[in-house]
Amino acid sequence: MSFIDNAKRGKAAPLFIRSAGIITMDPTLGDFVTGDISVRDGKIEAVGERLTPAPDAEIIDGRAMIAMPGLIDAHRHLWEGVIRNSLPTDDLFEYFQHVNEGFGGHYRPEDAYLGTLVGALGAIDAGITTLFDWSHIQTNRKYTSAVLAALRESGLRTVFAYGPAGRRDQGATWPGDLLALKAEEFPSDDALVTLALGGLSPEHVPAEFAAYMFDLARDADVVNTVHAGLNGMGKGGEILEFARQGRLGPKVNLVHCNTLSADEWKAIADTGTTVTTTPMTEMQMGQGVPPVQKARDVGVTISLGVDVETSEPSDLWTQMRLIYGLQRMNTFELQFAGKEHPPRIDCNDLLNYVTTAGAAATAMEGKIGSLAPGTQADILLLNARHINVMPVNDMRSAVALGMDARNVDTVMVAGRILKQGGQLLGVDLDALGRELYASRDYVFAQYKFELPSPAHRL
Numbered sequence: 489m490s491f492i493d494n495a496k497r498g499k500a501a502p503l504f505i506r507s508a509g510i511i512t513m514d515p516t517l518g519d520f521v522t523g524d525i526s527v528r529d530g531k532i533e534a535v536g537e538r539l540t541p542a543p544d545a546e547i548i549d550g551r552a553m554i555a556m557p558g559l560i561d562a563h564r565h566l567w568e569g570v571i572r573n574s575l576p577t578d579d580l581f582e583y584f585q586h587v588n589e590g591f592g593g594h595y596r597p598e599d600a601y602l603g604t605l606v607g608a609l610g611a612i613d614a615g616i617t618t619l620f621d622w623s624h625i626q627t628n629r630k631y632t633s634a635v636l637a638a639l640r641e642s643g644l645r646t647v648f649a650y651g652p653a654g655r656r657d658q659g660a661t662w663p664g665d666l667l668a669l670k671a672e673e674f675p676s677d678d679a680l681v682t683l684a685l686g687g688l689s690p691e692h693v694p695a696e697f698a699a700y701m702f703d704l705a706r707d708a709d710v711v712n713t714v715h716a717g718l719n720g721m722g723k724g725g726e727i728l729e730f731a732r733q734g735r736l737g738p739k740v741n742l743v744h745c746n747t748l749s750a751d752e753w754k755a756i757a758d759t760g761t762t763v764t765t766t767p768m769t770e771m772q773m774g775q776g777v778p779p780v781q782k783a784r785d786v787g788v789t790i791s792l793g794v795d796v797e798t799s800e801p802s803d804l805w806t807q808m809r810l811i812y813g814l815q816r817m818n819t820f821e822l823q824f825a826g827k828e829h830p831p832r833i834d835c836n837d838l839l840n841y842v843t844t845a846g847a848a849a850t851a852m853e854g855k856i857g858s859l860a861p862g863t864q865a866d867i868l869l870l871n872a873r874h875i876n877v878m879p880v881n882d883m884r885s886a887v888a889l890g891m892d893a894r895n896v897d898t899v900m901v902a903g904r905i906l907k908q909g910g911q912l913l914g915v916d917l918d919a920l921g922r923e924l925y926a927s928r929d930y931v932f933a934q935y936k937f938e939l940p941s942p943a944h945r946l
C-alpha cells in the first residue's frame with residue numbers, strides 16, 4: 489500500500505523564502521517583520537533582512553506570511569488514527585480497557601500502518617513537523633515494520649518510541665530487542681525517523697523491570713519516554729527513588745507528571761529530565777491537573793502533546809490554549825483570593841512549549857525548534873491574511889492565540905515541502921479513505937465495539 493506520490497512533493501531543492509514575517513525562536517536572532525530565509529541541503533543556510541538568493545534557489549513569496557519553526561508534538565499514540573473520536577467520554581481506565589486490551593488486540597499490521605499514516609498526515613496538515621510517537625502496537629516485528637513504513641512514507645520527522653504489544657501472545661519482542669532493532673532499522677541518527685524506547689515507570693511495573701528498560705535505553709543511547717505521575721495509578725515516590733539511583737537525565741522524557749511530589753519535581757529539574765504534558769487528555773480523562781505551574785516553579789519548561797485522537801483534536805493549537813487558560817485562571821484565582829500568585833504565562837511561553845521545549849524532549853536541541861543557520865529546514869508559512877487573523881497586530885500573539893490549522897499554508901520538513909497553498913501535496917485521499925474505512929470496519933467488528941451513538945457513524 490502506498491498513498492503518497494513523492495514526485496508531487498518534490499525534493500529538498502535550494503529555496504529562498506522572501507519577505508516573510510519571521511519568528512525564529514532563536515534568542516540571538518529574534519524576530520523579523522520582513523526577512524528572508526535561505527534553505528540548502530534541507531537545512532537553513534541564512535536568516536536575516538535583505539539577503540541575496542543563490543542563483544539556483546527557488547523563490548517562495550513570503551509576503552503576508554509568518555514563517556516559524558514547525559510545531560513539535562512531544563507525545564502522541566499515532567496508531568489510534570483508525571479509531572479517532574470513538575471514545576469521547578472514556579476515563580483513563582476505560583480508555584486502557586478499550587484501546588490497550590480491546591482495539592489494540594485486534595489490530596492487524598495494516599491497521600497499525602493506516603492509523604499511523606493518517607495520524608501523521610493530519611499532524612502535518614496542522615503544522616506539526618516533528619512528532620514523538622509512543623507506539624504501543626508492537627505486537628511483533630511485522631507491526632514494527634508496518635508502523636515504520638507509515639512514518640517514513642508520511643514525510644513527517646518522527647521519533648518512533650518502541651512500545652509494548654497490542655496483543656502479548658503473538659511473538660512480541662519489546663523491549664529486549666531494542667539494540668538489535670536500532671542496528672537493523674536505524675543505522676543513522678540523521679534519518680527523518682529515529683528511535684526511542686517507550687518505557688514503563690517504576691510506579692506501574694516492578695522496579696527491576698523498569699530499571700532494566702532505563703538501562704536498555706541508556707545502552708542504546710536513545711530517549712526513554714515514560715508515562716509517570718497519573719491519578720489512581722501505581723505507588724508514589726518511585727520516580728524519586730530512580731532519581732536517587734541516577735536514572736533520570738536529559739534523555740529521559742516523563743509524560744503527564746500530574747501527581748509527582750515536590751521532591752520529584754526538584755529531581756527532574758536537577759537532572760535535566762524533560763516533561764511533556766497533554767493538557768486535554770489530562771483534564772478530560774482524569775490523569776490530573778496539567779503540571780504547567782509545578783514545572784515552572786522549579787524552572788522546567790514543559791512541552792505539549794496531543795496524546796490520543798480517540799478523544800482529542802489532532803493539533804497543538806488546542807493544547808496551547810488549554811494550558812494558557814488553565815495557568816492564567818489559576819493565578820487569577822489566587823490573586824483575587826488575596827494570596828500570593830506566580831507570574832502569568834504569555835504567548836512567548838506558549839511558543840516555547842511547542843518548539844524549543846519539544847526539541848529538548850526529543851533530544852534534538854539545536855537541530856529543530858528554531859530557525860537559525862545550521863538547523864533543519866522544518867518551517868511553517870502561516871497565512872497572516874486569512875480572515876481569522878488579519879490585521880496582524882502582533883505576530884507572536886496572532887500565532888499563539890489567533891491561528892489554527894486553517895492558517896497553515898506551507899509545511900516544510902528538512903527542506904521538503906509537504907503542504908503548500910493549504911493543501912497536502914501528493915496524498916491520494918480517496919484511496920487512503922477507502923482503506924481506512926475498511927480498516928475501521930474490520931477492527932470495530934472484531935472487537936465487537938458498540939459506539940455510543942452508532943446512528944451518527946459515517
Ligand SMILES: [Zn+2]
Nearest residue numbers: 563622715795
Ligand atoms: Zn500517552
